[in-house]
Each structure stands twice: as C-alpha cells, then as structure tokens.
Amino acid sequence: MKRITIICGHYGSGKSEISVNLALKYKINYLIDLDIINPYFRSRSLSVMLEENNIHLVESTIKNMTGSDLPYVSGEGVVPFVNPNITAIYDLGGTENGARVLVQFLDRMKDMNEVDLLCSVNIFRPETHDVKSILKTIAMYEAETQLRVTGLINNTNLINDTVEEDLIRGEEILLEVSKILNIPIKYTVIEESRMNFNHEFQGERIDLIRHVAKKFL
Amino acid sequence: MAKVLMKGNEAMALAAIYAGCEAFYGYPITPQNELPEYLSKHMALHGKAFVQSESEVAAINMVYGAAGAGARVMTSSSSPGIALKQEGITYIAGAELPAVIINVMRGGPGLGGIQPSQGDYKQITRGGGNGDYYLYSLAPESLQEAVDLIKESFDIADYFRNPVMIAVDGLIGQMMEPVDFDREVPKWDLLPKTWAADGNPQGREKNIINSLYLDPLVLEQHNLKLKAKYDEMRKNHQRYELINMKDADIVIVAYGSVARIARTAVEMLTEKGVKCGILKPITIFPYPDQAFAELPDSVRNLLVVEMSTGQMLDDVKIANEGKLPIHFYGRVGGVVPEAEEIVQAVLKIVGGENNG
Known part of the structure; x- marks a missing residue:
C-alpha cells in the first residue's frame, strides 16, 4: 500500500466504507473526508470512532457539523502531501465533481510515486456497468483530478442480494479495463455477511464491515 | 434491465x-438534489424537457402551465421548498390538472435541518394550500416501492386530474438499494386529455385552464365535484400493508422509512416472544382506515411510530374509532429511530419479555 491512497468513484460505489475499513486495517494516520457532494453517509459521521482508533479525521473547517451541507474543506487536507511521515486515505465525494476538490492540494506533492488514485467500481451502478462506461468514468475522474488512476477496486454488489457470481462478473469486466489501461485491480471488497465467498479474487481482499450506513439498514 | x-x-x-x-x-434543495441533477442529464437524452427554474414558486407554476397543456409533468423538492410551492399546488388542484410532486422530507419547521423527517405529514394530507382540496399521497418505504409507485403515479394523476404527492424522507432519497425498473405496475384506464390547452389544432371550442369562479353557486358546484373525487379516493383507493398480523398482541402503525425500521424491530421482538404486527399506510391520503377494521381480535394495543411529534396520531384516532389504546413513539429533528428503540417502546407497553 502506498503512503497516500485516494479513492474516487460514483456515489454509492463504496468510497467511504472502503476508506474507513482500510484506515482501520492499516492504522492509517489521516483520513481526509473531501466529500462535499453527499449530505448523508459520510465518513466524518464516524469522528469519535476514528479518533478512538488514533486515526486523525480531516473534514470541514466547521467541525462536527454533520448536518451542514456547506462545501467547506479544511486546509489540513494538505498535510499528508507535505509531511512524508504521514500515511493517509483521501475519501472523495461522489461523481467527477467531487473529485475536483482534490486539485487544490496537488501542487504541494513532491513525489507522485507515493500516491495511488484508486477508482471504486460496482458494475450494478448504471454509470459503470460495462467496460466502455467504466473507461469513460475513469477518463472523467482523470480530467478532474489531473492525475492518472493507478488502480481499480472491485466493489461489485447489490447489497444484501449479492451472490458470488456477481463479483466474478465484475472482476471479468474490470480485468478487461485493467488490460486496456495497464493498471491492476488492487482490492476486491467482500462484505462481512458474505465471508463464505471463496473464489480467488484479484488483488487484496477487503472483508468489509459497514460503518457509515450500518445503523440505517 | x-x-x-x-x-x-x-x-x-x-x-x-x-x-x-x-x-x-x-430548484435545488438538500436532500433531494440528486433527483434534478440526474434529470438534468437524462431528460435531454430521452428528448424530454428539464428546466432548473429561478425558484420553487417558478417551478410549480411551470408545472401548472405544462400540465394545462396536457404534458406528463413532475417537480420535486424538500420540505421548505414544498412549502413554497403550496400556492401553485392549490391552483393545480383547483384547475383539475394532473402532476406528480416528490417531497423528500427533512427536519423543520422553517429551514430546520437537512436530515430525514416526516414532519410534513399534516401539510401533505390536509391539502397544504388554501381551499377544499387534497393530494393523492403515497409513502413508500423502499426504493423498489418508490420506483413502482412513481411509475404508477402519473396514471393516477391523469385518472383523477389531481396532483399526486410522493412523500418520502431524506433517508429514502439518500440511501442505496437494488432496484428493478421492469416490474409491472397497474395501468389505469385513461381518457384522452380533451380538456388540455394544447393549441387547439382541431378548432374545437376553447379550453380554458383556470381556478377562478366568482359566482358562489358555480364555485360550490366545482367544490362538490372535487369532493366527489376525494370521496372516490377514500372509498376505493386506500392502500396499506398488514405485516405479521397473525395473533398479533400489539401493532405498530408506521409509514415510509419508519415502517422499514419497524420490520427489523418486529424480527427482534419475535425472538423475544412478542407478537407484534405492522400496519403500514401506503396512501397517507386517503388514510387507510379500512386497514384498522381488518386488525385481528388478538390486538390489544396500537403503537404509532413516526419521525414527527405525532402528526399521524389524529388519523389513527379517527380510524381506530376509540377501540384500542393508542401509544406513541417519535424522534424528530432529523434523528432516525433505531430498531432497538422501537423494541423498547413496544416492551414498555406489553410489559417486558415473553408477554405475547
């Protein structure tokens, strides 16, 4: 895992859940919630739990205003780019518009080899249902962030209706994307209730525990 | 698909x-913004019209105009925005025009907050604007139910020549769920829109879209004509679901997201040996009083659960006709009740575990 991981994708592609799970698993120093798109289900809603786990949460400049949809982003978001001792995960907002927020920090980054920009994909989202639409989505994110997407996350799911074949189909489609763009599938996401899936999936497996949306479902 | x-x-x-x-x-307002955002892209792709107006008032009056011209037309907003639209809505109902209005409710009053709420219940079920009118109002609990009801709602609006309100809260607007768009929904028998102000290509007598009737006797006849529609809705078009009613000792009355959370609560209660059912209104106008007549004799208590301070209670009291004790549990301000809280509220009434 690189020192900085940035996760992009359409809303509902699992960015926040994946960010929180990775941050907890790898004891990441900073979780930077750059989501100014969604009013609900943001990683900042977990501030207490994250701080308890020694993960520093960077969110709005107006802290603890989870009921606010003011598009403020804290300047603290730049810290991992200038301090090489800090590991970080950036959780972008949904759609290409959410990705644009990142650009303000990029010129402070000295070594882009320390940064992964991962695109989370669920083939059951109409915007990323096949190779062509995924390529188009990735091109949009690259245009907005001015960065190359360096890896893919297979988060194919229909929430509680997911079967193993769905993830395998998602992987087949993403392998094609992977070949065309010459980037790896870095992670495959499997929710905790489906731990019995035993197909050998591409990349590292994230056994995902729902934190952000759990209490509503 | x-x-x-x-x-x-x-x-x-x-x-x-x-x-x-x-x-x-x-016009944009949280938590329904993805709805117009999506349509701003996709209506044009389908050769349809999308306008982001300068205000909610402008939007609803555009709906009034387009509906008068015979188009299938929709607007959406969230609570404070729906409040702004009320003048237009009463004109649309008064002029007997079909339209679909989606209200993705958030906490109030005033600007309130942006988290989920059911605080517009009274406004929705009592008309909302001035005068004697009602909206046929549907309150889905899941995305699939919302999709199915919206697909049907345009037919319902055309059939009654009356606005249909889709009443959901911010949770339904913001949550993710699998949906099948190809599910069949009932088709209503619809007449051609011979009343529309459509430019009159055939040169028939002029159609005038209006809600102004200065002669009291004429307006009275118009009011009675509208009343006949609402009576027909009440008599033949109530919708509801009775869940887990067999031998139920207590029944939760809840609609929308709260009914969904109540389902989880009922599962937890079943494990504790409590027989708890759910009466879920799908139409909140007309209110499904017929459902209360179908409750089994085993039921001894009703518990109304809402994300409001008890706006539905009056309707439950009317439908209950004084038969059963009515209890209430509510969370407000954008707080969504947890299933565990509903379980505790039920246990408080039935007296702890294994009482069922």
Whole structure:
C-alpha cells in the first residue's frame, strides 16, 4: 500500500466504507473526508470512532457539523502531501465533481510515486456497468483530478442480494479495463455477511464491515 | 434491465422517465438534489424537457402551465421548498390538472435541518394550500416501492386530474438499494386529455385552464365535484400493508422509512416472544382506515411510530374509532429511530419479555 491512497468513484460505489475499513486495517494516520457532494453517509459521521482508533479525521473547517451541507474543506487536507511521515486515505465525494476538490492540494506533492488514485467500481451502478462506461468514468475522474488512476477496486454488489457470481462478473469486466489501461485491480471488497465467498479474487481482499450506513439498514 | 444499484433520488428520477414524464421543473434543495441533477442529464437524452427554474414558486407554476397543456409533468423538492410551492399546488388542484410532486422530507419547521423527517405529514394530507382540496399521497418505504409507485403515479394523476404527492424522507432519497425498473405496475384506464390547452389544432371550442369562479353557486358546484373525487379516493383507493398480523398482541402503525425500521424491530421482538404486527399506510391520503377494521381480535394495543411529534396520531384516532389504546413513539429533528428503540417502546407497553 502506498503512503497516500485516494479513492474516487460514483456515489454509492463504496468510497467511504472502503476508506474507513482500510484506515482501520492499516492504522492509517489521516483520513481526509473531501466529500462535499453527499449530505448523508459520510465518513466524518464516524469522528469519535476514528479518533478512538488514533486515526486523525480531516473534514470541514466547521467541525462536527454533520448536518451542514456547506462545501467547506479544511486546509489540513494538505498535510499528508507535505509531511512524508504521514500515511493517509483521501475519501472523495461522489461523481467527477467531487473529485475536483482534490486539485487544490496537488501542487504541494513532491513525489507522485507515493500516491495511488484508486477508482471504486460496482458494475450494478448504471454509470459503470460495462467496460466502455467504466473507461469513460475513469477518463472523467482523470480530467478532474489531473492525475492518472493507478488502480481499480472491485466493489461489485447489490447489497444484501449479492451472490458470488456477481463479483466474478465484475472482476471479468474490470480485468478487461485493467488490460486496456495497464493498471491492476488492487482490492476486491467482500462484505462481512458474505465471508463464505471463496473464489480467488484479484488483488487484496477487503472483508468489509459497514460503518457509515450500518445503523440505517 | 435487471436489478441495478441506485441512490434513492436517482431511482425516483429514472422512474419518472419510465413513466413517460415529459417535463421536469425544479430548484435545488438538500436532500433531494440528486433527483434534478440526474434529470438534468437524462431528460435531454430521452428528448424530454428539464428546466432548473429561478425558484420553487417558478417551478410549480411551470408545472401548472405544462400540465394545462396536457404534458406528463413532475417537480420535486424538500420540505421548505414544498412549502413554497403550496400556492401553485392549490391552483393545480383547483384547475383539475394532473402532476406528480416528490417531497423528500427533512427536519423543520422553517429551514430546520437537512436530515430525514416526516414532519410534513399534516401539510401533505390536509391539502397544504388554501381551499377544499387534497393530494393523492403515497409513502413508500423502499426504493423498489418508490420506483413502482412513481411509475404508477402519473396514471393516477391523469385518472383523477389531481396532483399526486410522493412523500418520502431524506433517508429514502439518500440511501442505496437494488432496484428493478421492469416490474409491472397497474395501468389505469385513461381518457384522452380533451380538456388540455394544447393549441387547439382541431378548432374545437376553447379550453380554458383556470381556478377562478366568482359566482358562489358555480364555485360550490366545482367544490362538490372535487369532493366527489376525494370521496372516490377514500372509498376505493386506500392502500396499506398488514405485516405479521397473525395473533398479533400489539401493532405498530408506521409509514415510509419508519415502517422499514419497524420490520427489523418486529424480527427482534419475535425472538423475544412478542407478537407484534405492522400496519403500514401506503396512501397517507386517503388514510387507510379500512386497514384498522381488518386488525385481528388478538390486538390489544396500537403503537404509532413516526419521525414527527405525532402528526399521524389524529388519523389513527379517527380510524381506530376509540377501540384500542393508542401509544406513541417519535424522534424528530432529523434523528432516525433505531430498531432497538422501537423494541423498547413496544416492551414498555406489553410489559417486558415473553408477554405475547
């Protein structure tokens, strides 16, 4: 895992859940919630739990205003780019518009080899249902962030209706994307209730525990 | 199209396109913004009209105009925005025009907050604007139900020549769920829109779209004509679901997201040996009083659960006709009740575990 991981994708592609799970698993120093798109289900809603786990949460400049949809982003978001001792995960907002927020920090980054920009994909989202639409989505994110997407996350799911074949189909489609763009599938996401899936999936497996949306479902 | 994973606001927007919505007029407000955002892209792709108006008042009056011209038309907003639209809504009802209005409710009063709420219940079920009128109002609990009801709602609006309100809260707007858009929904027998102000290509007598009747006797006849529609809705078009009613000792009365959370609570209560059912209104106007007549004799208590301070209680009291004790549990301000809280509220009434 690189020192900085940035996760992009359409809303509902699992960015926040994946960010929180990775941050907890790898004891990441900073979780930077750059989501100014969604009013609900943001990683900042977990501030207490994250701080308890020694993960520093960077969110709005107006802290603890989870009921606010003011598009403020804290300047603290730049810290991992200038301090090489800090590991970080950036959780972008949904759609290409959410990705644009990142650009303000990029010129402070000295070594882009320390940064992964991962695109989370669920083939059951109409915007990323096949190779062509995924390529188009990735091109949009690259245009907005001015960065190359360096890896893919297979988060194919229909929430509680997911079967193993769905993830395998998602992987087949993403392998094609992977070949065309010459980037790896870095992670495959499997929710905790489906731990019995035993197909050998591409990349590292994230056994995902729902934190952000759990209490509503 | 097989099942897809959608965000609620997107799913409701796409459902309108499936229903043949020809024009959408709206103005942004959280937590329904993805709905107009989605339509701003997709209406044009389907050769339909999308306008982001300068205000909610402008949007609803564009709906009034387009509906008068005979188009299938929709607007959406959230609580404070719906409040602004009330003048237009009463004109549309008064002029007997079909339209679909989606209210993705948030906490109030005033600007309130942006988290989920059911605080517009009274406004929705009592008309909302001035004068004697009602909206046929549907309150889905899941994205699939929302999609199915929205697909049907355009037919219902056309059938009654009356606005239909889709009443959901921010949770339904923001959550993700698998949805199948190809599910069959009932088709209503619809007459051609011979009343529309459509430019009159055939040169027939002029159609005038209006809600002004200065002669009291004429307005009275108009009011009675409208009343006959609402009576017909009450008599023949109530919708509800009775869940887990067999031998139920207590029944939770809840609609929308709260009914969904109540389902989880009932599962937890069943494990504790408590027999708890759910009476879920799907139409909140007309209120499903017929459902209360169908409750089994085993029921000894009703518990109304809402994300409001008890706005539905009056309707439950009327439907209950004084038969059963009515209890209430509510969370407000954007706080969504947890299933465990509902379980505790039920246990408080039935007296702890294994009482059922």
